[in-house]
Amino acid sequence: MAAREDDKAMAGLLRRSLAQDTGAVAGSGSGENCPEPGILAAYFDHALDAEETARYDLHFSRCSVCREQLAAMARAGGVGDADAAGKTTEGAWAWLTGPRWLMPAAALLVALLAITGIALRMRKPVAPANEIAMARPDALPQGNSAPVTTPAPPTNSAPSPESALSSGAASSAPRASRADAASAPVAPSESTPSRELGAGLPSRTVSHANTATRGGELSRVGVAGGSAGKPAAATVMQLQAQKPAPQASPGMARGAMRVGSAGNASGASGDGGALGSGSGAGLGPGAANSADQTVTVTEAAPQLDVAEPSKALPSKKAEPDSYNSEAQLSVEAETAPQPNARNARSSAPKSATGRAGSAAMAKMQQAQVSSNLLNLQIQTPDAKILWMIAGPAAIEKSEDGGASWKTESLDTRAAILAGAAPSVKICWLVGASGTILRTTNGAHWKTIRPPAETDFVRVEATDALTATVTAQDGRRFSTSDGGKSWSGVK
Amino acid sequence: MPSSPAGQFVSIEVARGLLQKAAAPAEWNLTAERFRLVLERSVAHRFNRAASSAPSSTSRDLAATANSGRSTGASAGGSPGASQQPSFESPASARSHLLPDALTIQAYLDSLNVADLALACACSEGNPAAWDFFMARFRPELYRAGRAIAGDAAGRELADSLYAELYGLREVEGRRKSLFDYFLGRSKLTTWLHAILAQRHVDGIRRARRTEPLEEGEAGEHASATQQGSLRNASATSFANSAASSPDPERNRFLAILQTVLTAALEELAPRDRLRLAYYYVEGLTLAEIGRLVGEHEATVSRKLERTRREIRKRVEGALRQEKKLSAAQLQLCYEYAREEWPFDLTRALSQGE
Numbered sequence: 001m002a003a004r005e006d007d008k009a010m011a012g013l014l015r016r017s018l019a020q021d022t023g024a025v026a027g028s029g030s031g032e033n034c035p036e037p038g039i040l041a042a043y044f045d046h047a048l049d050a051e052e053t054a055r056y057d058l059h060f061s062r063c064s065v066c067r068e069q070l071a072a073m074a075r076a077g078g079v080g081d082a083d084a085a086g087k088t089t090e091g092a093w094a095w096l097t098g099p100r101w102l103m104p105a106a107a108l109l110v111a112l113l114a115i116t117g118i119a120l121r122m123r124k125p126v127a128p129a130n131e132i133a134m135a136r137p138d139a140l141p142q143g144n145s146a147p148v149t150t151p152a153p154p155t156n157s158a159p160s161p162e163s164a165l166s167s168g169a170a171s172s173a174p175r176a177s178r179a180d181a182a183s184a185p186v187a188p189s190e191s192t193p194s195r196e197l198g199a200g201l202p203s204r205t206v207s208h209a210n211t212a213t214r215g216g217e218l219s220r221v222g223v224a225g226g227s228a229g230k231p232a233a234a235t236v237m238q239l240q241a242q243k244p245a246p247q248a249s250p251g252m253a254r255g256a257m258r259v260g261s262a263g264n265a266s267g268a269s270g271d272g273g274a275l276g277s278g279s280g281a282g283l284g285p286g287a288a289n290s291a292d293q294t295v296t297v298t299e300a301a302p303q304l305d306v307a308e309p310s311k312a313l314p315s316k317k318a319e320p321d322s323y324n325s326e327a328q329l330s331v332e333a334e335t336a337p338q339p340n341a342r343n344a345r346s347s348a349p350k351s352a353t354g355r356a357g358s359a360a361m362a363k364m365q366q367a368q369v370s371s372n373l374l375n376l377q378i379q380t381p382d383a384k385i386l387w388m389i390a391g392p393a394a395i396e397k398s399e400d401g402g403a404s405w406k407t408e409s410l411d412t413r414a415a416i417l418a419g420a421a422p423s424v425k426i427c428w429l430v431g432a433s434g435t436i437l438r439t440t441n442g443a444h445w446k447t448i449r450p451p452a453e454t455d456f457v458r459v460e461a462t463d464a465l466t467a468t469v470t471a472q473d474g475r476r477f478s479t480s481d482g483g484k485s486w487s488g489v490k
Numbered sequence: 491m492p493s494s495p496a497g498q499f500v501s502i503e504v505a506r507g508l509l510q511k512a513a514a515p516a517e518w519n520l521t522a523e524r525f526r527l528v529l530e531r532s533v534a535h536r537f538n539r540a541a542s543s544a545p546s547s548t549s550r551d552l553a554a555t556a557n558s559g560r561s562t563g564a565s566a567g568g569s570p571g572a573s574q575q576p577s578f579e580s581p582a583s584a585r586s587h588l589l590p591d592a593l594t595i596q597a598y599l600d601s602l603n604v605a606d607l608a609l610a611c612a613c614s615e616g617n618p619a620a621w622d623f624f625m626a627r628f629r630p631e632l633y634r635a636g637r638a639i640a641g642d643a644a645g646r647e648l649a650d651s652l653y654a655e656l657y658g659l660r661e662v663e664g665r666r667k668s669l670f671d672y673f674l675g676r677s678k679l680t681t682w683l684h685a686i687l688a689q690r691h692v693d694g695i696r697r698a699r700r701t702e703p704l705e706e707g708e709a710g711e712h713a714s715a716t717q718q719g720s721l722r723n724a725s726a727t728s729f730a731n732s733a734a735s736s737p738d739p740e741r742n743r744f745l746a747i748l749q750t751v752l753t754a755a756l757e758e759l760a761p762r763d764r765l766r767l768a769y770y771y772v773e774g775l776t777l778a779e780i781g782r783l784v785g786e787h788e789a790t791v792s793r794k795l796e797r798t799r800r801e802i803r804k805r806v807e808g809a810l811r812q813e814k815k816l817s818a819a820q821l822q823l824c825y826e827y828a829r830e831e832w833p834f835d836l837t838r839a840l841s842q843g844e
Contacts, residue, residue: 037685041677072688
């Protein structure tokens, strides 16, 4: 933690120093030397020769005027209409992971994730599969866990299952699963190129497995995140009772949902395995713990199961095609009565402990993952102004409808879990450890004294003075004087 | 038309060849003679300029003219003719470059975006067909870019404001003066338009910042930095501010030391490394955007940023220990203080804001 904090300090110092550095230069009447648009454009197009490029690199590294122009050009030229949304999310994640974790593969994972998240959401209204799934939590308390198999395709150079696993283990998944029962994940899996990834990156790739039980059959819903184009994505299958639920793993370009051994051919070409899934992070905070946060999750993926590392292990070891082993797994899972308690192994620690201190961390992480995944953006009444929760203590703001984002520092180190913006200038944020922040001018954040030292998972605000916060244990407090006093809400 | 020394660099045959390469439609009525003038100008601009040690330019004129109103904005790009003057007066060493060899010039000419250059040339001439083509092909992009740069409402206005200048409503010595005259073909026309939009936009922002220095701009991170003439002033001010909230007398000293050492470390960086850091930390660009600017894959950007950070950190800590003789505990304290610094500034800003 200390190292992380130091990095933050360093980042702040760098930001300040670099700005001052240029400030000194620009202030001393530079500008005469600033290149004109023609040169900036040629520089941008990489059309200058080496000598010129070096010269302007030096100039730009000291001149904030030029740099701002180049930055504006990068924003103008870098954002295509079509993939603006994807880019935005990707950018946010890049910030979240911070320079410290900026491994090459991070961006890749982030992209995966973004695609998954978007796909999940977009699919919801349309796919019949989802409807079934959605109906399910209410109607059918029981579900199957869906181990995900990510067979390593022969042709693929993807790491072996073991390595995948270990990277998964290093990541937050295990912790999360232990702490929280209800959630889900699915199995993650891992992706290729980066060795550092598993270890360094708190993984955030999530895959979901859904199972829906209907009468004697299971209807299996694969919510797939893969590339939309893949036929396999969003597959709905009716399977007989014992079949394991297939799972959807976010797939990168290649798509990918691999349906387990269900006999489904979808996997065919080693698509899923390759990119798979990521180091599994638990998605979806336990319902009990942060109900509000989960809502979104639930909508999209009604049933989320925690894929235990241990469980994943067998399935990974098993041949991809080994129908039996999978079926077994699913049976095992089925025996767990509650969706929340689903995980045989993780069932013990679960919700009870989930609330306890030891689990707090994992929970937060989980909650955060989900909030980042699904509640990243805080809308304001003005469609152009958006806030985005970008990680612990970081908030980003866009004033152009999400085309570009600017990070703002927050006076807290706690994870921000939710926010509400009743107007373009006013925004409330809540988070772990009694964190409540508010801005009334859209720029500067003030810490509000919380009604309790607990994790807040939701906030609703009508203006700068009036807001209601929801704690992770379900308690609600409201204020009508900007947080000077709070009263419990029944 | 600025009077470049016609015929100095580009022969009419070469001009004709390039015009063919540009494949300009016949109805644009571009003649090789006319195109040659444009090429001349581009070459002269390139090689006279490269000669001077500093990239002398007229960007300041631009800001000045922009400040004084849009009507004069057309001179913004800097009249090539005018901008050559200072170049010619630059150091003697420049002279040796004044006449590049034919091969160099040919290579340069070959690198130009002649199709875009021909379009700009025809538009500048006021050819209706060329103008229609431009509008059909570039207007949507111009609006899109304007919005991306300045936001929806302002973006459109920003883009619209260019049209008059592009079309050349202003007349100089009886001749229409079009912004297109300043396009030299070194980049794509789109990029050049983006650059102009970006310049106008940044210029507007900076002007606003100057005129309302006590609004929130002053509190903003870089406003205060840019306003302060010198680094020392800026640091002193901010440290004093933070000191007000901190009872610890050591704080100022440590922060000042840290800042000094860090500034030195940044100075020692290769320009490109410093540039990446600045894009990332000051301009808040994403890795992908930075990659676009420096011509690297974003993974590379990420790796290099990380490496630069490590290097800086190593240098800073080394300097703190060895030159400043700080103990490990004191070093830790430095970071401790540095960490607090932002919140303090924020509180100050906040109290103003609310």
